[in-house]
Amino acid sequence: MIKANVLVVRSGVIPQSHFITFIRAATQNTSPTMGLSVASFSSKPPSVREFLVTAAYDDLLLLVILLAGGLACISRGTFWDLPDPYRYKLFERPQAGEATSNGGVSKAPRNIATKLAETSKQVVIFWGSQSGTAEGFAHQLARDCSHRLNLGVLVADVSDYDHDTLAQLSPSQYAIFIMSTFGEGDPSDNSTGFLRLLKSESGLPSLTNLRFTAFGCGNSNYKYYNAVVDQVVSSLQDRGATMFLPIGKADDAKGTTHEDFEDWKTTLIRELRTQLGLVETESVYTPTISVVMDKSICLDRVWQGEPPFFQAPSDPFSRSSSPVVPLPVSSTRELTTASLPARSCVHLELDLSGHPKIKYKTGDYVAVRPTNPTTEVNALIEVLGLIGQEKAPIVIHPVDPLVEKTTLPSPTNLLALFRHHLEICAPVSRETVLTLAHFASTRTAKDYLANLGSDKASYTEFLGKNHITLSRLLRHVHEVDSSVSWTGLPRAFVVESLRPLKARYYSISSSSVISPRRATLTVANNPHILPGDGKIAIAGVARTYLSSFVAPSTPIHPHVVDQSPPLSADRDGAKPLCHASICRSTFKLPASPTTPxxxxxxxxxxxxxxxxxxxxxxxxxxxxxxxxxxxxxxxxxxxxxxxxxxxxxxxxxxxxxxxxxxxxxxxxxxxxxxxxxxxxxxxxxxxxxxxxxxxxxxxxxxxxxxxxxxxxxxxxxxxxxxxxxxxxxxxxxxxxxxxxxxxxxxxxxxx
Missing domain, CATH: 3.40.50.80 (Nucleotide-binding domain of ferredoxin-NADP reductase (FNR) module)
Structure with a gap:
């Protein structure tokens, strides 16, 4: 075998014999290897066919590599998912950037021990939340500990601090972890780093000084029920930490998430009171936000509620791969037959052509930002005695000076809050019922609410037989005592008792390869039947919102006359608009289409x-x-x-x-x-x-x-x-x- 000399050329390494063959083919009338007649270089370059005939296998290999590299550069991720270069933004807090914008101001400390010392707090509540439930529980627990025990509490995103600084906490300080689990035992986005550290070999240092407890939000229908909080507890105990109160768990499969948390919170406050020798005061509502009407504000500055113009820092929508935008609904159709009016399923097509930067890939989600039904909005405004005041400008800001901003827009108005930003159709928690008793204007109403919220089992039975939202509860009490009035209910309490309106995620049912500028959704509108009264069926907020694009919705609940939300339209007024964002998913086809x-x-x-x-x-x-x-x-x-x-x-x-x-x-x-x-x-x-x-x-x-x-x-x-x-x-x-x-x-x- 003859070993070919190698000639290094600018484009790579090519065997010298093959390189000379190519040059001769390009400059002589005949090929030295195949005897083919080839035009002179000065008159006509060799054709691709002639080059392929004279080329050896490694020439072809080099050509394939060059073509593949060129295709990769040109496609830029068309055929596969490139890592999102802005993924780190998902875990940043917008406030952090503001703190360093002047250059001379240092970043917020990531040492939790230092932060507790600076703020004179004795307890830190870490939250890891995907949909906002665990975060809401953390703030609720902090508020109760502060009001009932006069205890200094810091609420912290678990990703905001260096976890190894937990070792610097003193035995007189307490850490509480409220962690959510979703999917197949997956942690929330903001707690992924914490879980990775716990599982690593180096992990955390010795935590013998750490006193902690934990509460998990999960669903027993999933195989790995509350796996995240179990992992946190196990890992902390392995490093010597002491759990001063048994772990608590919520089960969304039973619909008892809030009740489970209330029970655990009651036990926790009692334990903290005992261990710290504190005196518990009567639970009196103390607002954490201020809601003030200010008619002097120019209406141009008031948030009217359209989702694209506002995204709260901790709003799940701000973690989407794209911003919330108004997408025209170009076509709709019903997928089920008329014989199933209560089990509707609609097909919607969203037009992305007006937003060139908004793109999706097969398997991604659309995060829909729904609007609350008009009837529910009007009912709440009416029972609160706010007719004529719902459009007046209001300013919302935190009472605690250490808290920079709220998750709600400001300035805004109550109509915008009730329609676009708050879950006014959600069930009312037992804690809210007990707090309402303090605000009731008559003794009969006070006693009724106090009795209704005093027992977990009886209240669960009550919810099983009645469709109860905040407005419906207030009207229900009015039926018990017609002299009661809710016009004096503090606006701050109303806003704080309602959870933020969350995104609803729907899988895209179209292929981005076939229709890159059209994304379709398949939305089932199956109402929830109350277990204690089969005649009462409750339609979901987002499903009602999306179904309304097909036709005016049929009332599901007997007391609801019109469940259709107000629909906005495009500039021509021809197509309704759905406010939504595109969210990346890992639910993707295999890289090779030959995979079964x-x-x-x-x-x-x-x-x-x-x-x-x-x-x-x-x-x-x-x-x-x-x-x-x-x-x-x-x-x-x-x-x-x-x-x-x-x-x-x-x-x-x-x-x-x-x-x-x-x-x-x-x-x-x-x-x-x-x-x-x-x-x-x-x-x-x-x-x-x-x-x-x-x-x-x-x-x-x-x-x-x-x-x-x-x-x-x-x-x-x-x-x-x-x-x-x-x-x-x-x-x-x-x-x-x-x-x-x-x-x-x-x-x-x-x-």
Missing amino acids: LILICAGSGIAPFRAFLYEYSHLANLYGSTRPVGRTILFFGCRHPDQDLLYKDELSQLQSSPHARLEIVHAFSRVEGQPKTYVQDRVEERCNELVKLLLEEGAALYICGSAAMAREVGNRIGDGIKRAKDCDEEGLKKWRGEQKRSRKWQEDVWG
Whole structure:
């Protein structure tokens, strides 16, 4: 074998023999290797065909590398997800930037011991929150500790401080962790770093001085119920920390999140009172914000409530991949039949063309900012005696000078707050009922509210039989005592007793490859039936809002005359506007389209899979028979094939397309004369086949729907994996963890 000399050229390293061959082919009339007639370099350059004939394998390899590199530079992430260069912004507090804007002002200290000393606080409450519930609990607990025990309390985002400084806390100081768990045992965005540190080998230093307790917000429908708070407690105890009060846990699956927190909070305050030798005072409402009417403010400065013009620092919307923008609703249609008026499902198409910088990728979410129903807004204004004052400018600011700003816009007006910023349709907590008793204007009303909120079990039973919001509760008390008046209820109490209106997340059901400037949503509007009264059905705020784009909504609750929110329109007035943002998701198709897919869903869980199927169909038609896409099995559960089999015709067309490798397995639970069959039952019937696809063919598994369904599906497939691999539960957990890390097992579940 002759070893070719190597010539280093500017574009890379090329064997000298091949480089000389190319030069000769370009400068002589004939090729020295193949004897082909080639035009002179001075008259005509060699054609691509002639170059390929004379080129050797490493010339072709170099050409492929150059083409691939050029394609990568040009595409800039079109074919894959690039890391978001601004992801670190998700964990920044906007106030931090303001503190250093003058250059000479130093950043806020990240040493928690130093911060407690500077503010003369004895207790710190860390929160890790995804939707805002845990954060709200932290502020509520701090307020109660301050008012009832006269105790100095600092509320802190768990990502705002260096966690190793916990070791510097003294034994006389206390740390409280309120942590949320979502998905498959995942931490909130702001607590990810803390959990990573706890799991690392270096981790935290010795914490023998730390006295702590913790409360978790979770859902027992998920496999890893409250896994985050369990991890926090276990890791802190392993480092010598002392838990002075048993852990508390909320279970959203039972609808008792707030009641669970109230019970734990009562025990905590009693324990702090005992350990610190404090005297508990009567629980009297003390506002943490000031709400003042100021008619001198120019109306041009008043926030009218349109979401694009305001984003609160701790608002979940500010953590989206895009800002909140008004998106025209270009088309809508009903997906269920008229025989199911109470179980509506609508298809909406959002037009992104007016916002060139707003882009989505297949599998992403739309975070919808809903508007409260007009009837509920008007009812609250009326029962508070604020008719004629709802549009007057108000200024909101914190009472505590150490708190820089609130999460609400200011200046604004009450109409904007009730319509766009506060959860006025949410159930009322028992704590709010007890506080209302202090403000009731008659003894009868005071006694009634005090008795109603005194017992957890009786209040839970009351909520099970009555649709209770703040306005409905106030009207209900008025029915008990017609002489009671709520016109003197402090505005600060009204605002503080209502949680911020949160984003509602919906999977995009269209493919960005096929319709990059049109994003579609699949929204089910299934009302919540009260357990104590089956005749009362309550429609969700966001679902009612989105359904109103199709047609004026039909009243669900017997006392509601009109549930439709006011809709804004585009400049031409032709298309209604939906205020929303695009949120990045990790629920993505495999990098290679030849990967087999196992898709499992029920109801509106079909949304992301509709996008997946359209994208795979597009790629199948693009490649043809030269590169077949992976086989796809869709398990789709619904009630009845003639009532709520969503996208029935579209799925049939996708299945019958020329190069499709799509199989659809249905599960119907409400077909007369047939046994109820759920999607997990169909999965169990095909379990051996699915296990083979996963273990031998590298299939990717996706589940979308309720957490209960996902848990059952996971159990059935898990049993099959254990049989096939002859492993125990620990082996299954390890295998599933590997699958999730390689993005071969993904879940998008709720409730």
